[in-house]
Amino acid sequence: DQQVKQNSPSLSVQEGRISILNCDYTNSMFDYFLWYKKYPAEGPTFLISISSIKDKNEDGRFTVFLNKSAKHLSLHIVPSQPGDSAVYFCSGGSQGNLIFGKGTKLSVKP
Amino acid sequence: DAGVIQSPRHEVTEMGQEVTLRCKPISGHNSLFWYRQTMMRGLELLIYFNNNVPIDDSGMPEDRFSAKMPNASFSTLKIQPSEPRDSAVYFCASRPQTTFKYEQFFGPGTRLTVL
Numbered sequence: 683d684q685q686v687k688q689n690s691p692s693l694s695v696q697e698g699r700i701s702i703l704n705c706d707y708t709n710s711m712f713d714y715f716l717w718y719k720k721y722p723a724e725g726p727t728f729l730i731s732i733s734s735i736k737d738k739n740e741d742g743r744f745t746v747f748l749n750k751s752a753k754h755l756s757l758h759i760v761p762s763q764p765g766d767s768a769v770y771f772c773s774g775g776s777q778g779n780l781i782f783g784k785g786t787k788l789s790v791k792p
Numbered sequence: 793d794a795g796v797i798q799s800p801r802h803e804v805t806e807m808g809q810e811v812t813l814r815c816k817p818i819s820g821h822n823s824l825f826w827y828r829q830t831m832m833r834g835l836e837l838l839i840y841f842n843n844n845v846p847i848d849d850s851g852m853p854e855d856r857f858s859a860k861m862p863n864a865s866f867s868t869l870k871i872q873p874s875e876p877r878d879s880a881v882y883f884c885a886s887r888p889q890t891t892f893k894y895e896q897f898f899g900p901g902t903r904l905t906v907l
Contacts, residue, residue, distance in 0.1 A: 714894050725796070725883055725898030726835070771835060775894040778823075779848070784834030 685709045686774050688783035696791050701759040703786050705772030708753065712774035712781075717746060717757050720769045720785070729770070730757070762790045794818070796899035798884050804905045810872040813902045816865055817886030825885040825896060826859055826869050835883070841867065874906045 687706045695701045707715075713734045718726035732739040732746045732755065739746050745758045759766055767790045773780040797816040805811055817824050826838040839849040841861045849859070856875070861867040871878055881903050885896040 716894055718898075723900065725885070725900050727898065728895050731892075731894065778893050779837060779840065780894060780896065781837070782827075782835035 683708070684783070685781045686772055686783040688772050688786050690786050691784070692787040692789070694789045694791060695762050697764055698761045701762045701766065701788055701790065703757040703770050703772070703788065705755045705783055706753060707755070707774050709774055709776060709781070711776045714775035715746070715748060715755050716773045716775060716780065718771040718773065720771065726771055764790050764792050766790050796884055796886050796897055798899035798902050800902060801900065802903045804907065805874055806907050807875055808873045810870065811874045811904060813869040813882050813904070815867045815869070815884030815899060817867070817884070818888070818897055819865065821886035821888045821897070822864070823887040823889070824861060824867050825887070826867070827883040827885065829881045829883060829901070838869070876906045879904055879906050
């Protein structure tokens with residue numbers, strides 16, 4: 683059973699528009715959520731996180747929203763840039779460990 | 793400032809052969825994680841070490857997989873014997889002992905192909 687689900691394997695958006703990546707989870711014990719970004723032939727790199735006691739965290743063009751009642755979080759990128767094209771992994775943290783989703787491949791078209 | 797180092801970057805082997813993947817964590821980091829990435833299962837945690845001690849190996853698929861961390865600067869993941877279904881990208885990640893207990897730093901991965 684998947685504790686973290688990213689139901690969209692891929693997403694394509696136009697440069698300058700908003701990208702919204704979604705993530706659902708089942709584990710109520712997650713106390714943090716992290717988004718990682720991965721380029722081809724590289725390891726994932728940390729992008730942004732949110733504590734389970736918050737509902738929003740913003741860092742430049744990236745904002746993560748958390749809806750605990752729905753067990754849903756989303757990553758907003760605005761404006762999207764071609765350099766944002768990558769695979770984005772959503773993860774939930776519990777007891778020091780991370781459980782990752784399968785990832786969403788974002789393509790930003792110039 | 794070197795990041796997590798993994799070797800080899802690519803490994804092609806035949807079914808039944810022993811495979812050893814290597815990882816050097818970032819100096820000063822006290823936790824080390826091994827992950828496997830496949831299309832079907834995404835990024836799965838195989839095992840993690842804290843201060844060189846294995847803490848949770850529940851993600852290790854079966855007895856063919858073993859991992860060691862003989863010292864703070866080196867870890868290995870061994871598959872013996874290897875099977876085609878082991879083909880995947882294997883990542884090593886390390887984490888410092890900080891107040892934010894979740895950020896992990898990943899290596900570039902080893903792409904394993906078992907024929």
